[in-house]
Amino acid sequence: MVIPNDNPWSGLEAGKTDTRRVDATARWNWFWAVMPRTDVALVLQLSDLPNPVPDLPKLRNLEIRFQTLPGGPILYIRLKDSAQLELFDTLCRDVMAAGEFAGTEAEALERAIGRAFRWHYLLRGGKLEALAEEAQKGLIGEIEVLKLLIASLGAKPALAAWTGPSGAPKDFELKAGCIEVKARRGASKPFVKIANEHQLADVSDRRLWLGVLAVDKVQPPHGRTLTEYVDEVTELLERTEPSAIMDWDLHLADAGYDVLHDYSPWRWIVSPPEFHSVAEGFPRITAPVPLGVSGVTYALALSACTPFRTDWNAVRSNLVEEDQP
Structure with a gap:
């Protein structure tokens, strides 16, 4: 050579x-x-x-x-x-x-x-193109919930629970419960899209919560790019738990995030997540569905979820108590 x-x-x-x-x-x-x-x-x-x-x-x-x-x-x-x-x-x-x-x-x-x-x-x-806007919104929403779990459980348990990038039915799966995350546009109609009959299905012996965030595209200098949301967590791990960085990198790669892509054209602001307890009576379509029917997609009205609203402290209390060794 x-x-x-x-x-x-x-x-x-x-x-x-x-x-x-x-x-x-x-x-x-x-x-x-x-x-x-x-x-x-x-x-x-x-x-x-x-x-x-x-x-x-x-x-x-x-x-x-x-x-x-x-x-x-x-x-x-x-x-x-x-x-x-x-x-x-x-x-x-x-x-x-x-x-x-x-x-x-x-x-x-x-x-x-x-x-x-x-x-x-x-x-x-690796992706040849940057993630589309909807995928960016979804990843930012999951990162915001991941940050809450890192603060409550530590980086490695939180990353181990982050199953969304691998294509699992729920975005986060822990011993005590699961969290499904939905990112929506704040000014849109108050609905979230449920992609299939498995996303809000019960999991044996575990609680289930639905986390909803408003993720809105804004003009510079407001908001942050997806790269900046990613860098925030990377810097946090570098300061507090560097041994978890490999897991973080692999999850990002599975989610389709490529550090070499330019995300500067898109800037986002995100609201704190609102949580709902998916329990008996919660409006949803779940498996099993009628024979021959699959891939059920539907719009869930957030107004119908109001009676099931809870806060992060309640979710955290359940997860921390049950997931500590």
């Missing part, structure tokens, strides 16, 4: 392992490297191998591995397809940026692997 002169690997000698430190001021030991087969790579030099050794993403055109060298263990990310050199440069810088937030080497490694997994999901099935 001929290494162009305008990238981080230029000047390194091909045909043997040659390295150059990325930045003398960097907190951790990152190196640009050229491997013996002339493949370019990013290397993170480590004091010790993690125990147990974590799973690593598997990508068609990349090799991500631990290796023990005479100078100590390393994690390396090697590019196997030279045609992807420009994209690989971007990937490496993003992985390093994630690792540099860490306060310890172990945390830097975990962040780097977590960011590599994000690229794994994006490159495996």
Whole structure:
């Protein structure tokens, strides 16, 4: 492979392992490297191998591995397809940026692997286009409820409960109960769309709540972009529970969010969620439906849900009491 002169690997000698430190001021030991087969790579030099050794993403055109060298263990990310050199440069810088937030080497490694997994999901099935407006509204609504759960349960339990991006019937599923989230336009008719007969169906031995938020598009400088809503949670996790960032990244990828997309044309404001207890008498269509009928979609009038209104404190009390170990 001929290494162009305008990238981080230029000047390194091909045909043997040659390295150059990325930045003398960097907190951790990152190196640009050229491997013996002339493949370019990013290397993170480590004091010790993690125990147990974590799973690593598997990508068609990349090799991500631990290796023990005479100078100590390393994690390396090697590019196997030279045609992807420009994209690989971007990937490496993003992985390093994630690792540099860490306060310890172990945390830097975990962040780097977590960011590599994000690229794994994006490159495996990343969206070619930014999420449409309705999908942005829905994701913002779920993020707002997720923030409440993080504050109440902690980041990892809250993220484990966030099942909406994986296509589960309910957006959040916990031991004590489930939450279905609906984002609507504040000025629209007071209805929410229920996508199928399973969304508000009872779950055995668990409570069910419907959370409704108004998510409205506004003009600059008002509101925030979807990227800013995502960044708020990312920064929260970086400060309080960095080990949960990998889970957060994977959920976002499953939801179709791609960090490389430009969401600046859309700005949103969101209302605090209103919660309803989906209990006996709640207006809904649930499974089982008549034989031969499926995919039932209907509009639910919020006025009919008023008798079932509750607040977050009541929902939180039930979830925290039952979901604590």
